[in-house]
Amino acid sequence: MSADDGQDVPRTSLVLRDRMGSGGQGDVYPVEGAGDLLFKEYKNPHTVDQAALSVLPAFRQSLAAADLARLDAVAAWPLCRVTDGGRAVGFLMRRAPDRLTWQAPSGRTKLLELQHALHPPKAGTRTVPQPSPEQRRALAAACADAVDWFHAAGMVIGDISHANILWSLSPEPSVHFLDCDGFRRVGGAAVQAQADTPDWGDPLTPPSQACVDSDAYKTALAVVRILTQDPYVTPGATLRLVPGCLNDRQEDAVRSLFQQATGPRGTRPKPAEWRNALSDRGTIQLRATTPRQRPTVDTSVLDGVRNRKPIPLRGR
């Protein structure tokens, strides 16, 4: 089966293996004989906005090759709708690659969720790979960069949280979004009514009105929680950054942006501002910051004998 063309797939054509996950909105099954394809089946398909779900595969189909590769790298995007009796009951997506998993002390393989980068390790999470301070900076930058890319493409993410972003340190620090049926076009409808994840809500925006600005607020939460390894820090709190993850320029910029995130809607730092603040590119010290010395001029050569003559004034 190919889901890559974005065309609807009938539910009856799918042979499913055992359910591998269950959330509030749906269940996820591997599809037999379809490689890494997964089927998310909605528990209440009658609450699904059919058109809003159509937007997501169509968005993927609209991308040029380079952007398509980028989307598939950063998201388990809905490839196509799955329909039953003319109604969409779910969609197909790809399983997260192995690099986005970790092996628990029990030996079981689990998804490497953002929460595992935010909570200091305990006995139950001692086998989670721990980012170096430099990798934390790169991970936070990758997160901001991905949100910026979606915004530039006209998509709102909606529910940015510890559970629906995966991460990896290899081959380089990167992120991968899950639950992408929560995305919607800027100004468009959501596939289903969706609540914010607790501790990840924008206090100024109800979840039903998710927009680039609420995404910006949640990007601030994600970035700073990665940099502080504190899963609950919010704008306005004292920042305790993981030592060594930022240089002085980056730290000044992050502190300033985090303060800015306490502001009203429309003034929160854009994801691109976070990306620039976290950039590992050095700044270029511009020379010529003082005026060039003006050359000394020998004015004597310009001062000749003056031939002044009276100006005859016409008398009356």
Next chain:
Amino acid sequence: MQLLPFYLVCDESGSMAAGGVDAINGALPDLHDEISSNPAVADKARFAMIGFSTDATLLQPLVDLSEIDSLPSLSAGGVTSFAAAFRLLKSTIQTDVDQLKAEGHSVFRPVVFFMSDGGPTDTDADWRGALKELNESRYAPKIIAFGISTADVATITEVANFKAFIQESDNISPAAALREFASSLTRSIVNSTTSISANGGEGFDLQVDDHVPGFTSLSLDKM
């Protein structure tokens, strides 16, 4: 931090010897794995385990599951004193909640998953009196009761104050039912705590399966 304490209260009387305690003991690592590897859940959930037979024992004091590497096992023997279980539960909850509050936490009403494979061997007055005291205590818990094997529908219904389930004996073995019981408890911990924020005055929805495979849901609309 806002915390939700869960108490697993398990019958470990002699009748649980035939694979019963083994089934629970075998399922506990899965419960631990699921919770302890999920920091957002483990942060807000606390877990304790009481075994009861002739007497009741606090096998695992209330703990953050992500901080422990082993759990004490259930071991079958003796008769079935519901009264001992309810009394120990009441005193344990009282101590635990006071302790958590003293540490600065906000504590939601505790949740009890109670399981028995038979009827109480105490007098009716004794176990009913102990249950009444528990339900009238300051931190009276929400009780979800499961009955397997020879457990009596009326008794299980009476113990529960939130939801009750009785094993469908024809469709599932007691051991398989106990594994489903443990899975249901795990789902309840995960799904309930993921609706809790770390701080702030928001409430939460106690999530307990409406239907547990191998069990019939019992109505609590008693008259």
